[in-house]
Amino acid sequence: MDERQDDLTEILAKIPSNLIDLLSRYREIELHDVELELDELELILPSMIAPTIKTAKPSERPLELIKETFKPQPIRYVAAITEVRLGATRSEGGSRDRVLIIGGETSPLLQDPQASMKNPPVISLDVFDTKIPLAKPVKAHFAEVLEDPVAWSRLAVEKFGSEMVNVHLTSIDPLVKDTKPAEAAKTVEDILQEVKVPVSVGGCGDPQKDLEVFERIAEMAKGERLLFNSVTLDMNIERIARAIKENEHAVIAFTPMDMNKARELNRKLFGLLPRDQIVIDTTTAALGYGLDYAFTTMERTRLAGLMGDQELAQPMASGTTNAWAAREAWMKMPPEWGPTELRGPIWEAITALTLLLAGVDYFMMMHPAAVRTLKDTIQNLRSIKEYEPAIVDWVKVRPVWG
Amino acid sequence: MAFATKLVNREAILDQCTPIMQEKHRPQYERLLAMLRPPVRQVIFGEGPRQKAIGGKYVLYRHEFTYTNPTVIAVDVTDEMSDQELTSRVETVEEFTYRYIGQDLRLDALAIRSLSEEPKTFQKVVKNIVSKTDLPIVLCSISPEVIEAGLAAASMNRPLVYAANTSNWKDMAELSIIYRTPLVASAPQDMDELRSLVRTLVEYGVQDIVLDPGTFSTDGLARTVNRFSMIRLAACRQDDSLFGYPIMATPMVVWANRDELPEILKWQEACLTAILITRYADLVVVHGLDGWSLLPNLILRQNLYTDPRKPVAVEPGIRTLGKAGTSSPLLMTTNFALTYYTVAADIESFGLDCHLMVVDSEGLSVESAVAGRKLTAEKVADALRQTGVGEKIDHRKLVIPGRAARLSGEIEELSGWKVLVGPLDSSGLQKFIHEKWAAVQ
Ligand code: B12
Ligand code: SF4
Numbered sequence: 051m052d053e054r055q056d057d058l059t060e061i062l063a064k065i066p067s068n069l070i071d072l073l074s075r076y077r078e079i080e081l082h083d084v085e086l087e088l089d090e091l092e093l094i095l096p097s098m099i100a101p102t103i104k105t106a107k108p109s110e111r112p113l114e115l116i117k118e119t120f121k122p123q124p125i126r127y128v129a130a131i132t133e134v135r136l137g138a139t140r141s142e143g144g145s146r147d148r149v150l151i152i153g154g155e156t157s158p159l160l161q162d163p164q165a166s167m168k169n170p171p172v173i174s175l176d177v178f179d180t181k182i183p184l185a186k187p188v189k190a191h192f193a194e195v196l197e198d199p200v201a202w203s204r205l206a207v208e209k210f211g212s213e214m215v216n217v218h219l220t221s222i223d224p225l226v227k228d229t230k231p232a233e234a235a236k237t238v239e240d241i242l243q244e245v246k247v248p249v250s251v252g253g254c255g256d257p258q259k260d261l262e263v264f265e266r267i268a269e270m271a272k273g274e275r276l277l278f279n280s281v282t283l284d285m286n287i288e289r290i291a292r293a294i295k296e297n298e299h300a301v302i303a304f305t306p307m308d309m310n311k312a313r314e315l316n317r318k319l320f321g322l323l324p325r326d327q328i329v330i331d332t333t334t335a336a337l338g339y340g341l342d343y344a345f346t347t348m349e350r351t352r353l354a355g356l357m358g359d360q361e362l363a364q365p366m367a368s369g370t371t372n373a374w375a376a377r378e379a380w381m382k383m384p385p386e387w388g389p390t391e392l393r394g395p396i397w398e399a400i401t402a403l404t405l406l407l408a409g410v411d412y413f414m415m416m417h418p419a420a421v422r423t424l425k426d427t428i429q430n431l432r433s434i435k436e437y438e439p440a441i442v443d444w445v446k447v448r449p450v451w452g
Numbered sequence: 453m454a455f456a457t458k459l460v461n462r463e464a465i466l467d468q469c470t471p472i473m474q475e476k477h478r479p480q481y482e483r484l485l486a487m488l489r490p491p492v493r494q495v496i497f498g499e500g501p502r503q504k505a506i507g508g509k510y511v512l513y514r515h516e517f518t519y520t521n522p523t524v525i526a527v528d529v530t531d532e533m534s535d536q537e538l539t540s541r542v543e544t545v546e547e548f549t550y551r552y553i554g555q556d557l558r559l560d561a562l563a564i565r566s567l568s569e570e571p572k573t574f575q576k577v578v579k580n581i582v583s584k585t586d587l588p589i590v591l592c593s594i595s596p597e598v599i600e601a602g603l604a605a606a607s608m609n610r611p612l613v614y615a616a617n618t619s620n621w622k623d624m625a626e627l628s629i630i631y632r633t634p635l636v637a638s639a640p641q642d643m644d645e646l647r648s649l650v651r652t653l654v655e656y657g658v659q660d661i662v663l664d665p666g667t668f669s670t671d672g673l674a675r676t677v678n679r680f681s682m683i684r685l686a687a688c689r690q691d692d693s694l695f696g697y698p699i700m701a702t703p704m705v706v707w708a709n710r711d712e713l714p715e716i717l718k719w720q721e722a723c724l725t726a727i728l729i730t731r732y733a734d735l736v737v738v739h740g741l742d743g744w745s746l747l748p749n750l751i752l753r754q755n756l757y758t759d760p761r762k763p764v765a766v767e768p769g770i771r772t773l774g775k776a777g778t779s780s781p782l783l784m785t786t787n788f789a790l791t792y793y794t795v796a797a798d799i800e801s802f803g804l805d806c807h808l809m810v811v812d813s814e815g816l817s818v819e820s821a822v823a824g825r826k827l828t829a830e831k832v833a834d835a836l837r838q839t840g841v842g843e844k845i846d847h848r849k850l851v852i853p854g855r856a857a858r859l860s861g862e863i864e865e866l867s868g869w870k871v872l873v874g875p876l877d878s879s880g881l882q883k884f885i886h887e888k889w890a891a892v893q
Contacts, residue, residue: 111625112655115618118647122682123690160678160731161685223823225858255823306816337748338552339790339817342755345730346515353513375817377794378747381879388744396719400726400748407677407730423723430673438641439672442708445565445592445614449707449717449739 124162127356131155131411132325133169134300134365136214136277137248143273143298147246150213152329152411153365158352159407163434170428171406173413173421174214174250175206176371179229179237180221185380187394188416200240207245210418211425216250216279217241222263223254231266238267242274250277250302250414257285268293277412279367280304280331283315291322300327302367307333307340307347309354313361320361329412331367336376337401344368345408352409365411373401374416395419403427459488491687491696492734494521495634495660497561497612498588504560506662506734507698512688515760522757524735525725525749526561526590528704531568531577538577542584544741550750553793557750563614563737564602566593571601579605590614590737594638596623603631612636612735614700615664616653618645625656633660636700640666643679650694662735663695667702669724677731684732698734701725707739718745725749730756765815766792770839774805778846781806781889783874783881784832785853786813786821795878802882807844811835818855829862836867849892853878 133153138144150172157165179199184192191210195202199217206212219234221227238251251267253260264278280302281290294301303319305311312332319328332347348366355363374380379397380390387393398420402413406424415421458464466488467473472481494508504524511517527545529538542562550557564581566574574593581589582605591602592614599613615638616624628635635658639646646665653661665679666672680699686692703724706717718740725736726749740746765787773796774780785795787810799806811831813821821827836842836850848869852860854876863871872892875884 110655111657112652113622115621115648116652116655118644118651118694120643120647120682120686120695122643123686124682125685125689158681160674161681163674163678256825306814338751338755340788341752342514342758342760345756346760349513350515377877377879378751383743386743387747388742392715392719393744393747396722396744396748399719399723400752403723403726404730404752407727423719426670427673427723427727430670431677432674433671434674434678438675439668439670441640441666442668442705444667444702444705444708444737445594446567447565447704447708447739448567449714450710 122162124157124165127156127358129156129356129358129360129363131352131355132328132364134326134329136172136250136275136300136412138273138275138298142275144275145242145246146248146274148248149275150248155352155356155409155411157356158349159409160431167428167432169411170432171411171413172213173415173424174216175210175212175421176414176416177202177206177215177217177241179217179219179234180227182220184416185374185390185394187380187391188374190391191418199237200244203241203245203249207247210421212247212421214248214250214277215241215245216252216414218252218254218279219263220254222259223256224259225256226254228259231263234263235266235270238276239270242271248275248277250279252279257282261285261290264290265293268297268299271299272297275299277302277329279414281315281319283311283318287315287318288322291319294327295323300329302329302331303364304331305333307335307343309347309351309362312351313359316361316364325364328364329367330362330364331369334368334370334372334401334405336373336379337397337404338376338378339372341401341404345404348405348408348410366409367412367414368402368405368410369414370398370402370405370410370420371414371416373398373420399423406431490520491691492684493660493697495612495662495698497590497610497634498586499608499610500586502560502586502588503610504588509684509688509698509732509734512684514756518759519757521734522753523729523733524560524588525746525753526563526588526735526737527559527741528563528565528592528737528739529577529581530565531570531574533577535580538580539584541741542581542587545587546585548741548743548746550747551797552751552754553790553797555754557754559746559750561588561590561735563590563592566595566598566602569593569595569598571595571597574598575601575605578602582606582609588612590636590735594620596620596627599624600627603627603633607631610634612662614638616649618649621649621652622656625653625658628653628658628660629656634662635660636662636664637697638664638666640664640668641675643682647694650697654694661697662700663697664700664702667705667724667728669703669706669720673724673727677727680728680732699732700735700737701728701733702737703728704737704739714740718742721745722749726752729753765789765812766810768810768812768835770841770844771796771808771810772844773799773808774803776805776807778844779893780845781851781885782809782841782845782847782849783807783851784809784811784835784856785878786811786816786818786827788813788815788817788821791817795881798878798881802885804881804885806885807841809835809839809841809850818853822856822859827856827859829859829866832859832863833866836869851884851889854880 131153136150137146151169154168203215221229276299278301303315335344379394395417402424490510492507492509508520590612615636637649683695687696706720722745813827851874857873860871
């Protein structure tokens with residue numbers, strides 16, 4: 051242990067703020083043995099074309115400020131993103147104590163403040179039905195519940211304010227535990243008993259097994275408007291759509307970063323299922339691990355939807371937890387890169403913020419500090435204040451901490 | 453025609469076209485130049501190899517065309533810092549490097565803030581800084597006297613001057629013209645004022661302008677993102693030449709909060725930086741210098757400024773790494789670019805000599821590909837056959853990623869090769885090759 055660690059641990063221990071609380075659940079910061087390569091950067095500046103600007107003769111220079119105005123002209127879009135309701139209350143045939151609505155946008159985020167974020171994006175914490183490898187900073191928050199999806203769900207809602215829970219039935223994978231549909235349905239039933247927020251149910255990725263399990267659960271929880279995660283092109287789409295429709299649920303149509311595949315899947319679904327039961331997931335890759343593709347696919351998808359491409363005008367979901375796939379999020383690195391207890395959650399937070407700007411409506415997340423940051427940001431972005439905040443002269447700022 | 457395509461794709465510049473550079477074609481040259489000019493002008497500051505260009509954007513959205521000129525990240529120093537502190541900050545900025553898929557990610561510039569408002573004090577610090585480093589600098593003060601003192605000490609460095617506002621614009625414009633430096637027009641919270649300033653500066657003869665619409669966090673965040681978006685939209689979609697300049701953001705405003713702890717402020721600064729890098733900032737000024745808070749933004753910037761037209765995947769096939777020979781290990785991975793580069797970089801950094809078989813997983817990472825049945829034992833067995841790798845080596849052993857462990861038995865059955873299950877992460881390869889591979893030799 052060196053001094054830096056002691057310092058940090060001490061600081062983190064003293065901090066009352068909620069955010070730091072969420073960050074500070076760790077005992078030790080391990081040092082790393084990997085050397086960084088400090089190669090010279092080869093700078094290639096783009097060639098520059100000299101602009102042709104006339105310099106005013108001194109005699110013609112203005113003496114007073116020339117008044118100009120700015121009229122914001124946000125682009126008007128023709129279409130609105132479909133609204134999808136998640137969860138159903140007793141009067142609606144379910145047993146949730148609240149219903150969440152996602153979608154409904156008529157403009158990209160904050161281009162037209164009046165038109166954006168009709169419904170705030172929803173954040174849902176991941177819960178797994180079997181022990182899976184998790185990064186240490188995440189595990190620190192869920193250590194007691196890792197093998198109990200019901201307790202895990204409660205913790206997510208009560209302690210971390212998750213607006214929904216996102217149960218992944220990883221254990222149903224024939225190559226993992228091959229949990230039977232009835233048993234998986236029982237897990238979901240127990241969770242529905244334990245928490246009263248809307249619930250999303252994820253499979254294992256095996257198209258046949260997921261289908262069997264989803265059908266069973268859809269029937270068991272008829273009317274609850276669960277969000278099934280997910281239907282893919284390689285599944286029996288008719289069967290899954292029937293189960294979703296007959297039992298009044300919603301589903302995430304998942305495609306691997308390809309707008310055409312997203313369209314194709316939606317085309318197939320539209321014939322079978324009302325649009326307000328479909329959310330799309332065009333795939334999230336972590337910051338540094340393909341976030342560029344994820345971001346651009348989502349941004350394009352959203353714009354296309356707003357411009358009238360019906361096949362893409364659905365609310366978007368993101369498996370933001372994927373941020374932890376980045377080595378920089380979980381790997382011990384030399385001390386100058388800080389502990390994973392900070393690097394990890396900020397990785398998830400920044401992945402989420404970027405995708406929020408691309409238009410994501412439903413976030414599946416993992417680390418409480420990242421969730422908290424996204425929540426605060428959504429709050430801030432949603433409320434264009436009547437008043438202008440006081441101007442801070444950043445040039446004159448004297449940080450307390452040097 | 454081929455050259456014209458290159459021009460349009462920004463793979464060549466007009467000045468490389470010999471025919472049109474003749475004097476008789478000057479009108480055509482001028483017209484083409486105007487057509488090819490980006491709606492957001494490019495502004496250059498700094499001198500020498502580390503000079504930086506900001507702006508020069510052609511499009512509002514990344515998918516329309518590659519974003520040019522990655523956001524410059526400038527770190528602040530002040531004229532009240534001790535020489536020791538200055539040295540240490542400059543060194544940190546100079547040395548900050550992160551190796552990421554074949555590139556070195558670095559910080560770009562220094563913003564020197566005048567807290568003293570004393571021209572002499574500022575000048576001394578500017579002199580000190582330019583003697584220490586050739587990083588591009590931003591001189592920050594709204595006092596023309598202070599700026600002039602700074603400019604005198606850095607006249608050869610083409611600094612960016614921050615800032616002209618509605619009260620000092622005339623003096624700042626004069627300085628900008630005399631010293632031939634780019635100038636920031638600052639009008640936090642007032643877009644009419646910002647446009648008025650730009651218009652006035654342009655008429656005055658200032659050529660290189662950078663816009664500061666003000667950066668606010670928390671209760672001002674929505675308006676900040678909205679203003680940045682509207683400025684870029686006006687430039688790219690509405691031909692608003694007055695807003696066709698690079699935008700500057702100052703996420704370091706969060707440090708004005710004196711009630712939060714430094715880790716929190718660094719966290720908030722990093723998040724605000726990320727939001728504004730995503731939403732059109734061409735230059736950001738930050739204060740926090742921690743690896744964990746800067747690294748995500750260096751990577752975010754790299755990611756968003758890559759060419760969206762390039763595929764995610766790499767070519768499947770056999771790669772020979774190091775001085776691999778007939779007895780060298782054969783490793784397998786998928787053709788997801790990131791997986792491939794990560795594994796290849798590890799192998800390279802360990803100095804391992806080996807053959808790497810890149811299997812077509814449709815651009816998926818190992819575990820997703822296995823889970824999604826895009827990487828199957830059949831595919832691996834086919835690849836072993838089709839690549840003819842058996843002719844390059846005299847053994848029949850294949851090291852597969854730990855995350856593909858469940859395929860091992862089936863691969864052995866289908867291919868007849870012996871499968872060794874490697875570590876979960878390729879960072880464990882060195883140890884694995886030295887211990888496990890050596891043991892089966
Ligand atoms: C991003 C991601 C995706 C992206 C993939 C993007 C892409 N281009 O790959 C998308 C969203 C498309 C995706 C899809 C799916 N995914 Co996925 N995905 C992930 C995630 C978050 C990260 C994967 C990643 O990018 N890793 C980074 C790369 C670089 O890692 P890598 O390829 O494994 O390489 C490393 C090692 O394998 C090793 N290595 C690589 N090559 C070699 C070679 C040798 C010789 C050695 C020794 C080592 C080695 O070193 C590398 C560097 O660290 C993981 C979760 C996680 N935290 O890991 C889940 C995960 C892999 N996915 C999972 C699942 C289930 C799926 C789906 C089936 C989901 C679904 N319901 O449809 C689909 C399948 C895809 C399909 N339908 O075709 C599960 C797998 C569970 C399991 N163990 O079976 C995971 C673990 C998530 C989870 N916890 O549930 N996924
Ligand atoms: S500028 Fe004229 S001469 Fe040069 S490539 Fe284009 S068309 Fe050909």
